[in-house]
Amino acid sequence: MNEQDLRERYRTLAQEKLPDEARRRIRGALREGQGAAERSGSGRGGSAWWIAAAAVAAGLLALALLSHSPDTSKPAHHPTKRTLLAVKTPFASIDMLTATSGWAVGGKGQIARTTDGGGTWQLVTPPGMPQGAPNSVLVRLAATDPSHAWIAVAAMGSNFRPPVTVYYTSDGGAAWQRAATGQSGWPQMRFLTNSTGFLLLHEGVAAGSEGVLLLATSDGGAHWTVVANGQPTAQNTSIIFGGDKSGFGFLDAQHGWLTGNWAANSILLYVTADGGKTWTRPTLPLPPGLNADGGSAQSEPPYFFGTQDGVLPVEFFHPGQPIVFYRTADGGKTWRPTTPLDGGGNQPVYSVVSQSVIVASDGAKIYLSTDGGQNWASLQPNVSLAGLTQIDFTSATRGWALVKGRLLGTADGGKTWTQLGTGK
C-alpha cells in the first residue's frame, strides 16, 4: 500500500469541517474578547484583552477536563476458569515456541494456543478480559512454554494512556489470574523465566522523545514495580526519555537494552546493568555506507541465546529500506554490524531463530542467513506473501507467516507454504 492508496482510503476524513455551531461560538468569543479590549482601553493586544481571552480559553479547557470521570478502582487479581474451545479467526500475532506448540492473538484480541503446529487452535481467552479490534484494545502476549503465558491488556477507551492489566496462566490457559499494574501506557512485555518478566509502557506523546515506564515482576506477574521512569517530570532525571522507543530486551534480570530512534546521527541504544534502575548510552558503529542522519536508523529489541550471544536488528530508512543485524558474543558489551539486507523498498520482517539462523522476508522473497547475517540466500515462495506482517521460525526450515491475518506454514524453509489454523 503506497501513500496514494492511503490518501484514497482516508479521503473522507479530509471532508470533516468545524461544525457551524462551534464556528459561531468562536466568533462570539472573539467579539467578546474584542469588546473587553476596547472597554479596557488597552488597545493593541493589551493585557486586559489577553486576560479576557485567556479566561474564556481557560474556562473551556477546564470544562473539557471536568468531562473526564476519574477511575477510583483498586488494583486486583483473582483466578478465573474456562473451558477450551475451537477457534476460527484472523490472526494478529503468533508466538511459536517449538515446531508444535505456540500461542496466538486473534484479530479481535482473542487468545489461542496450538499443540499441533498451528493446524488447530483453541480459544483460551481469559473470561472478562477486554476484547476488541486492535485500535480499541491493545493485547500483548508473552510465553515461555506451552503452559506459561502472560497477556498485557490495555483497553484504549477514551485514553491515550490506557491502564494496563496483566493476565497470566500456568496451565495452558485453563485458568487465569489477573493483576492490575497500577500504571498506564502502550505495553510491551517480555518474560525471561516463569517468574521474571518486564513490561515497558509507552507514553507516546512527546516530539523526538517519549516517556516510558519500565515495570518488573519477580513473582510470575502477580505484582509489578516500576524500576525505571522515563517520564518528563521535574523529579525525574533518567536519560531514557530521549528518543522514540521501539522496544526492549533483557539478557537476564540485570542486563537490558532499550531500542528506538532519535534525530541524532547515531543509533539509539540504552543499556542497564542493574535491572533498569540506571542507564547508559553506548555508541554503536555504523555499517559502511549507511548513516543515521535525522533519525534514519532505528534499533529494534535484541535477541539473546545463552549468556553471551545476541542479535540486535537495526532498520535504516534509506533507499531499499535495508536492515542490519548486529551481533554480540560478549553479552552485549560490544556489537558489530553484519551485511545489510536490502528489502527492495519494503522493510523486511524477520525471525531471529538463533545466533546463526535468521530468516527474513519482504513479502516477495524469503531470505535466509545461517551465519548470523553475514551472508544471505534468497528463494521464491510458492505463494505471494504480499501483505506479510510477521514470520516466526523455530528452525531454518520450520516456520509460520501471517499474511493479511491468514496463517501459513512451511516445513522447507519458506519454499512451500500451506494455509493453517482453519479450526477443528
Next chain:
Amino acid sequence: MTGPEGAAHAAERLLGTYADELYRFARFSLGSASEAEDIVQEVFMRAFSAWDRFSGRSSERTWLFSIARHVIADSLRNRRRERTDESSDGERNVPAPPDWRMDLEGSLRLLPVTQRQVFILRIIEDRSVGETAALLGRTQVWVRVTLHRAVSRLRSELAGANTDFGREGGIV
C-alpha cells in the same frame, strides 16, 4: 492591520480560511471532536491576542499550526496529569466498545501523536513533505521517517483486524 479592530478582521479572515484544517488537525490528533472545537477556539483566541506580534516571518498557516501544536500538547499534558492522579484498573475504566472501533478515524488512535500528526498532514491533508515539515517545525527527513513508521505501525497493528488492511485475512 493593527489594533483590536484590525485583529478582529484578521481573526475573522483566518477563521474562514484555516478553521477547518485546524479542526481536523486537532480532532484527529486528540481523537475527540468536542476537544478539537475547544482547541480551535483557543488557537484563534491566542492568535487574535498576539496578532500585533505576528511579524510575518512565517506564513499564517505555519503560525497558526505552531499555536495549535502547543495547545494540543498542553491538552495532552493535562490528560496525562489527570491519568497519573488516578488509580488504574483496565476494565473499569473502559466504556462500552464504541462503533468507531474499526473506522478510519479510530484507526489513527493506534499511532503515537507525532506519527498521527504527520499522517494527518501528509495523507489526509495531502501536504507536501516540505509543507508538513514546516507546519510541524521538523526536518523533511524526520517527516519521511515518521510517516514510514506510522504506515508500518498501522499495517502491523491492523493486520489481523477485519479492516481494509486485513480484509482478505479471514481464516474461515
